[in-house]
Amino acid sequence: SPLQTEQHGTKRLEPSSAKTLTDIGIRRIFSSDHDIFRESARKFFQEEVLPFHAEWEKDGQVSRELWEKAGQQGLLGVAIAEKHGGIGADILSSAIVWEEQMYVNCTGPGFILHSDIVMPYIANYGSEEQIKHFIPRMAAGKCIGAIAMTEPGAGSDLQGVRTYAKKDGSDWILNGSKVFITNGWMSDVVIVVAVTDREARSPAHGISLFLVENGTKGFIKGRKLNKIGLKAQDTAELFFEDVRLPASALLGKENKGFYYLMAELPQERLLIADMALASCEFMFEETRNYVRQRKAFGKTIAHLQTVQHKLAEMKTQICVGRAFVDSCLQLHADKRLDSATASMAKYWYVLPVIWDCHLHGLDSNGVGSKNQSYAESQAFVDARVQPIYGGTNEIMKELIARDIVSDK
Numbered sequence: 001s002p003l004q005t006e007q008h009g010t011k012r013l014e015p016s017s018a019k020t021l022t023d024i025g026i027r028r029i030f031s032s033d034h035d036i037f038r039e040s041a042r043k044f045f046q047e048e049v050l051p052f053h054a055e056w057e058k059d060g061q062v063s064r065e066l067w068e069k070a071g072q073q074g075l076l077g078v079a080i081a082e083k084h085g086g087i088g089a090d091i092l093s094s095a096i097v098w099e100e101q102m103y104v105n106c107t108g109p110g111f112i113l114h115s116d117i118v119m120p121y122i123a124n125y126g127s128e129e130q131i132k133h134f135i136p137r138m139a140a141g142k143c144i145g146a147i148a149m150t151e152p153g154a155g156s157d158l159q160g161v162r163t164y165a166k167k168d169g170s171d172w173i174l175n176g177s178k179v180f181i182t183n184g185w186m187s188d189v190v191i192v193v194a195v196t197d198r199e200a201r202s203p204a205h206g207i208s209l210f211l212v213e214n215g216t217k218g219f220i221k222g223r224k225l226n227k228i229g230l231k232a233q234d235t236a237e238l239f240f241e242d243v244r245l246p247a248s249a250l251l252g253k254e255n256k257g258f259y260y261l262m263a264e265l266p267q268e269r270l271l272i273a274d275m276a277l278a279s280c281e282f283m284f285e286e287t288r289n290y291v292r293q294r295k296a297f298g299k300t301i302a303h304l305q306t307v308q309h310k311l312a313e314m315k316t317q318i319c320v321g322r323a324f325v326d327s328c329l330q331l332h333a334d335k336r337l338d339s340a341t342a343s344m345a346k347y348w349y350v351l352p353v354i355w356d357c358h359l360h361g362l363d364s365n366g367v368g369s370k371n372q373s374y375a376e377s378q379a380f381v382d383a384r385v386q387p388i389y390g391g392t393n394e395i396m397k398e399l400i401a402r403d404i405v406s407d408k
Contacts, residue, residue, distance in 0.1 A: 021281040021318060022103050029330050030092060037093055041100040044073050053106040053232055060224050061186055061234035062108045064144075071141030076115050084123050085136030091116075091267075091333050098271055102278035105378060108232025110146075110183040112275070114138065117268050118145035121191055121209065125252035125260050130211060134189060146187035148178035148238055149261070157395075158193065158261060159203035163240065165194040165210060172196075172250070174210060174218075174243040180389075184236030185224045188214045192240065197255050204258040209251040218243035229378075266342035269391065270328055273345035277321050284314050324348070340403035347396035 018026045024035050024042075048069055049062075056062045070076050079094040080086020087093075098112045115138075122134050122145075137143035154160035163176025174194060184190070192210045200206030212219055222237030252260055288311060291302040301307050328345045331337040391399075 020285050027326060029326050034092060034096060038096045041075060041097055045100050045104045049106045050104045053108055056108045056232035062232055066109060067141035067144060070111055071139060076111060076141055077119050077139035078115060080119050080123050080135060084131050086139050092329060095274055095329055098275050099278040102275050103282050105282055107230050110233055112271060113182050114145045116271055118147050118191060120264060143188040144183055144186050145189050146181050146183040147191040148181050149193045150178060150180045152179055161193055161195055163194045165196050170247045172245040174240045174245055176240050178238040181236050181238050182233060184238050185221055185234040191251060193257060206255055207257040208254050209257040209260060210245055210249050211251050216243055266337055266339045269342040269346040270332055274325050277325050280318050284318055340400050343396040343399040347393050
C-alpha cells in the first residue's frame with residue numbers, strides 16, 4: 001500500500017548525533033514512514049545484492065531472479081500510481097531506493113532507469129491498454145524496461161536522432177540503431193526514440209516514441225558492451241531492421257516525442273545528482289573507516305593533518321550538496337522542480353564535487369585503492385559516466401545559461 005507521509009521534520013534525529021552520513025532518520029525531507037521503507041530497502045540491497053555483485057560483474061549483468069525479488073519487495077515502480085499497477089508512493093520513496101543502491105556500491109541492477117525513467121513515460125503518456133499491459137508486470141520485475149535514445153551520432157543532442165519510423169498503412173516500419181542502452185540486453189520492452197517526420201519545421205517537431213517488445217521480428221540485440229565501470233549493469237547495442245510495429249506501439253501522440261523527453265528529463269537529471277551524492281557519501285564513510293585503521297609510523301593515518309584536511313573538504317562538499325539536492329527532491333515531490341534547477345543539481349554535484357570526493361578518497365586510501373578489488377576504486381570508475389548520461393555537463397551549462405538570460 002502507498003506510504004502515508006506524515007509532517008516533515010517530526011521524530012527526526014539531529015544530524016550532529018549521527019554516527020555516519022547515511023544514518024536513517026537525520027534528513028528532514030523524510031518521514032518516519034520513509035524511514036521504515038528505507039530500512040527495508042537497505043536490508044534488501046545488503047542481503048540480496050551485495051553478496052552476489054562481484055559474480056554479476058563477471059557475467060556483465062544481474063540475474064532475472066533479482067528483478068522478481070525486487071518486485072516482491074515493492075522496490076520497482078515505487079512512485080507509479082496504484083491505479084496503474086505501481087506501488088503508489090511518492091518520489092521521495094523512489095529516492096530511497098536509488099540512494100540505498102549507491103550505499104552498498106552496487107551499480108549493477110538497472111532498477112532506477114526501469115522504475116523512474118522508463119515506467120513514467122508509459123504511465124504518463126501511454127494508452128490505457130499500454131499501461132495495463134506493461135506497468136503491473138514491470139512493477140513485479142517480470143518485464144524489464146529500457147529506453148533507447150543514444151545513437152552512434154546522437155547523444156545529448158536528441159535532435160540529431162537518425163532512427164526512422166515510416167508509416168505503412170496503419171503500421172510503422174522502424175529502421176536504425178542505438179548504442180549504450182542500459183538494460184538493453186535484458187530488456188523485455190524498449191522505448192525507442194525515432195524520427196517520424198523528416199519534413200518537420202525543426203527536428204524537435206518530428207520525433208515520436210515507440211514501445212518495441214523483445215522478440216519482435218527485426219529487433220536485434222547486439223553486443224553487451226565492455227565498459228571501464230558499471231560492469232554488472234548490462235549495456236547493449238540495439239538494431240532495428242524493417243521492424244513492423246502496429247499503431248498501438250506508438251507511445252503518446254505522433255511527433256510529440258521530443259516534448260515528452262524534455263518533460264521527463266528533469267527527474268532523470270535529479271536522480272543522477274542524488275545518486276552521485278549518495279556515491280560520495282559511501283566513499284566518505286569508506287575513507288573515514290580506512291584512515292582510522294590504517295597505520296603509518298606507529299599511528300593511524302587519521303592523525304595526519306593532510307588526511308584530516310581531505311576528510312574535511314569531502315564532508316563539507318557533501319553536506320552543502322546534500323542541502324541543495326534535498327531541496328530539489330522536495331521541490332520535485334511538490335511538483336515545482338524546473339529544468340534549470342535540475343540541471344544545476346546535476347552539473348554542480350556530478351562533475352566537480354563527485355570528482356573531488358572520489359579523488360580524495362582514493363588518495364587517502366593509498367596504493368591499495370588502485371586495485372580494482374577495492375570498493376573505492378570500483379566506486380571511482382562507476383562514477384565516471386555520471387557527467388555524461390542524462391545530458392553532458394556542457395549541455396547542463398547551456399540549459400542553465402539559457403534560463404538565466406531568457407525573457408520569462
